[in-house]
Amino acid sequence: MPIPVETFHLDPRAPGTLQARIQQVVAEGILSGRFRPGEKLPSSRRLASHLGVSRITVTLAYTELQANDYLTSRGRSGYFVSDNAPAPPDFGQRAQRQDKVDWGAALARRAQAETPFDMDRPPDWAAYRYPFIYGQADRSLFDHANWRLCAMQALGARDFDALTQDQFDGDDPELVSFLVRHTLPRRGVHVTPDEVLITMGAQNALWLAAQLLAAGRAVAVEDPGYPALRQLLAQTGSRVTPLPVDADGLSPQAIPGGTSVIFATPSHHCPTSAILPRARREALLARAAALDALVVEDDYEFEMSALDPPSPALKSLDTEGRVIYVGSFSKSLFPGLRLGYLVGAAPFIREARSLRASVLRHPPGHIQRTAAYFLKLGHYDALVRRIGKALAERRAAMAEAVARHGLEVAGTQGQGGSCLWMQAPPGTDTGAMALRLRRDSVLIEPGAPFFAGPEVPRHFYRLGYSSIPAARIDEGIARIAAALAPGQAGG
Structure with missing residues (x-):
């Protein structure tokens, strides 16, 4: 029985080359049991047309899968799922599970923090235009x-x-x-x-x-x-x-x-x-x-x-x-x-x-x-020099923008690094402000999680600049200043 070509889809966000992603789709279909031994795959021409890729890309993916015994070729008939392909285990009909464990009582120790120390950073932070976040690598600088x-x-x-x-x-x-x-x-x-x-x-x-x-x-x-x-x-x-x-x-x-x-x-x-x-x-x-x-x-x-x-x-x-x-x-x-x-x-x-x-x-x-x-x-030292030069440029842009837009630095600026410790006007809840700034494509890190105790100051925040280009810093700082304007900065 032929496998319908409509079964195959490529996630545009998935990593890897087109060839590797096609191999993965086929292999996952076999390993999950959806594609069975003896079933025929779509021709390379038809699958290439369906996926919008070149025919040679599909042919190379099929050839690699054949070399790994996932597929077999039958003369002019095309490619089929190999009889020797890895097969998923058969455990029979799956029993319906009903979890009756009280995990609050079962756990001998709790490991999850009440306040996540990653400051609730969104997983798609790189999609934000003004990511003033700390500790992430800059792809443009890495060797x-x-x-x-x-x-x-x-x-x-x-x-x-x-x-x-x-x-x-x-x-x-x-x-x-x-x-x-x-x-x-x-x-x-x-x-x-x-x-x-x-x-x-x-x-x-x-x-x-x-x-x-x-x-x-x-x-x-x-x-x-x-x-x-x-x-x-x-x-x-x-x-x-x-x-x-x-x-x-x-x-x-x-x-x-x-x-x-x-x-x-x-x-x-x-x-x-x-x-x-x-x-x-x-x-x-x-x-x-x-x-x-x-x-x-x-x-x-x-x-x-x-x-x-x-x-x-x-x-x-x-x-x-x-x-x-x-x-x-x-x-x-x-x-x-x-x-x-x-x-x-x-x-x-x-x-x-x-x-x-x-x-x-x-x-x-x-x-x-x-x-x-x-x-x-010597690659590491060269990288550190390159990063240091870029951070110095961004640091200068940060200092200039912070001064121009009237923001207040709470920490020291003596030795560089890749962030500034900032202070908003008293009464500001920077956690709430951070959520509002996200809608403006700006990311900051609220300062409250850095403090110990139940009652902590909420008007501090951190601005990292390792992942934001120098050309975007001024506009990003301007948007933060606008969020701190009277009438905007309250909790």
Whole structure:
């Protein structure tokens, strides 16, 4: 029985080449049981006409499916579903399910935050004309060609073991070596390979640190601060004390007695961009020593110091091994990479490695080796310079537009980065304002989720500029200013 040509549809939003998408449609039809062995497919000419593609594209897709034994060719009769094609399992008639589980009572622990730390960012954010959002990659800046070449090199026979073997709790030695010899020394951090652990991004590194160090203990965090960190700490049962941040960051004197772990972003505070001065860094280490406490340093975006040279990491001043250092390539490369690293004393790293192995073994070997090549061949440094130049241009456009339209910057502008921490007039609900701005194709991030506690200020917001072209910044800021005009900014 021939398969009707009307059965075939291509989603214009689906990724991949036309040939790959046609292969996928046919394969899915076979794997789902809709297309059965022996059934004839439409001719390449007819399917090409129906889909609006070239005949050679359909022919190549059929040929590839035949090579993989999904299809078979019968002389001049055309293509048929192969008798050897993968078949879906037959489990008989599906029983009707009626879920009677009370999941509110069944869950031993709740992992979902009341306020999502992604600030309810729409999944189609790239379709907005003025996306002032933080932490997304700019396709126009990323070196896709060289990343692809490095990925292909990592697929070669020479790197077969790194790609295919279960390293259990090991890391790619090429990547670790580059971190130890090049990346970390730039931050003033000098360690040995047994003091480094590769993680699935900074989030995974913070989770490992929280699980090993903070469970059931007194912990100090910055307020405002990284919302996802508070969620991680809540899951460990730690006793969290939020500490206010001023123009110079966290005040060491405010850390209460009995604190066991201090989580901080001294080189680029989240979200205000405040930089902890040298005197405060030394005071923070002295306070940690007096409390016999540890410090977890989240050192993100240090490569994006477009205005001033980056200050050395807090870890570089640590002479007692108290600082656990968290780094990531997610901001400088792309967030979907999910590749970061944890640096600390060897006994701590051994425990972190064991905990990581019990959850995810290790980050994929191919990703680690691809990143190692991208770093070693100089592509990463070239990319950082290109991104830094673009961010400096956008930063200047942001500063000019903010001043022209009378908006108020609440955070510091001293070291660059890729966002501004802003302050609206008192009484403004920036959460409600953000929803109104979406209708005007403008995205901002409300500031309330950055604060701890039930009663938080709602007139702060964050403007990222890593994903918006400089030419659109002024008009986007103008639309935000219009939304803040008297009569428009209320909750």
